[in-house]
Amino acid sequence: MPTLPRPNPMAAGADGRVIRADNLDVLPTLESGSVTLIYLDPPFNTGRVQRRQGTTAVRSAAGTGSITGFKGNSYDRIKGDLLRYDDAFENYWEFLEPRLLEAWRLLADDGTLYLHLDYREAHYAKVLLDALFGRESFLNEIIWAYDYGAKAKTRWPTKHDTILVYVKNPQGYYFDSETVDREPYMAPGLVTPERAARGKLPTDVWWHTIVSPTGREKTGYPTQKPEGVLRRIVQASSREGDLVLDFFAGSGTTGAVASALGRRFILIDQNPEAIAVMQKRLPAATFE
Template sequence: MGRGAFEHNYQSLRVPALSVPAYDLQPTRLALDWPTPTALSTVHLFCADNLRLARWLLQGQQRFRLIYLDPPFASGKRYVARVNGGPGVAAAVVPAYHDDRAFDDYLRWLEPRLVIARELLTDDGTLYVHLDWHAVHYVKVMLDRIFGRQRFLNEIIWCYHGPSAITSAFKRKHDTILVYTRSRNYYFNADAVRVPYDEATVRTFRSSRRAGFGKVPDLARGKVPEDWWYFPVVARLHRERVGYQTQKPEALLRRILLASSAPGDQVLDLFSGSGTTGVVAAKLERHATLCDIHPLAIEKTLLRLRRLDPLPAVALWRYRQDHNGAADQMATPLEGVHRSEEER
């Protein structure tokens, strides 16, 4: 995760109430010393088991136009974070979270969270599920069952560079984001994510009006990106990284939020980690609900949100059954989920 000039990023905003053993019958709002907000966005930040919270949101008739899920990947690894760094002070390495369930247990654990995510979408809502090679093909089949194959929208490939010790295969340097919609009438703002045409394409059309077989694109308008995206990983973005392994780059979430939500919309992230979804949502004037069961992830998110200008309004909540994050780990999928022909 790096050392040196950016050690000051590897801190966390300590909230002792997140680390005490707790059994919360309802979400408990925690006191938070927060400056006067100056932004139009609100972030509700929950330290909670995400399935338990999702059921509570569903009971309260909460719905979201965009849900982004970045669950553990079934990587078999244990991840760490860096904390308490500063000028001339090396950050300490502490445990962050485990991703070492048996694979079948992992799939049983993930499925009910995907089922309820569909129920939490608005009629024009979209779900993005971020995975990699470990489990994505199994989860694709699962999502086809939950949403119906007709509601599959995209398989986005996020490509990146980075060191790798692999010498017996091609280097694994991409993640896969599966995109599903709640109905055929989903929201998608193509103009918000247009990018410039490649210079070679511009030169080609300038040299010959026949280059596109009679079709001439609006070169000044730009194009909607393909389903493969290149963004650097956070390890290469020194000013973004906060010492939390698996942190995602803001540019990746920015494209997702611009495409599938509008200012003022409600966005949900049930595996929020270091809070990139909330940070980008606040910058884009969306309202975010974030959830992570690990206090360290919540504290990292709070620190990132507090550094924003303009500053969003933030509400901090705890909704846990214990302080180890053991609640609802092996809950069974919801029963009786039916899709109407219109939804299909």
């Protein structure tokens, strides 16, 4: 697939920018269609009332006032039905919705969004993203399964997160599985020695441990995600030189991985603790 020309919103000579701000203040200043890959790991339903922004329709023709979703229903109708179903969801989606609208605008035509959520919000987000991006733009539901955490005894222990993957253009998105690090076969004796040595391509279920409390990756940031998970995402859905955006940047894992793989990046976070961690982790980045 040919490389598409795209705007370059990076500062001259800089491979990475880290911006301390409310992401909703920064996102409208970035150029439409300039980002190949967006990874988002937002707070898991904070329950706080957040600042609202108008719900501009991004998939509709000018003046239509709604986003046509699956089965001919409008985006507003689908959202309203879900809000009536569960009042507790309202504040969270009011927080997340305007940021996802900006994500859609910023994605290049061949771009991809990875939205990282837990089990409490993923089902709501899937329905709303089907309406917002279009159901045909849904690419995958990735299950990241891990092996540490609480040991529930009154239900099945929760040991996974969900990553929803949507593309801007289902006929022209970039994806290259051959660049992704392979993983061991679970039954290597059932394949040839050559195939066993090479490993197999990952599926939509990713077994990967959380960041070890004593490992080299550990930054001390409470919601830090492992580099192995982000590495797989960046490898598959961006090329060298492409721009990667994370506007819930946290510990800066997205930037660290993007930089190591030769991608440019923009990270946004308003938490001073996150900025302090990223200053140590990403010393070559430009901080604003």
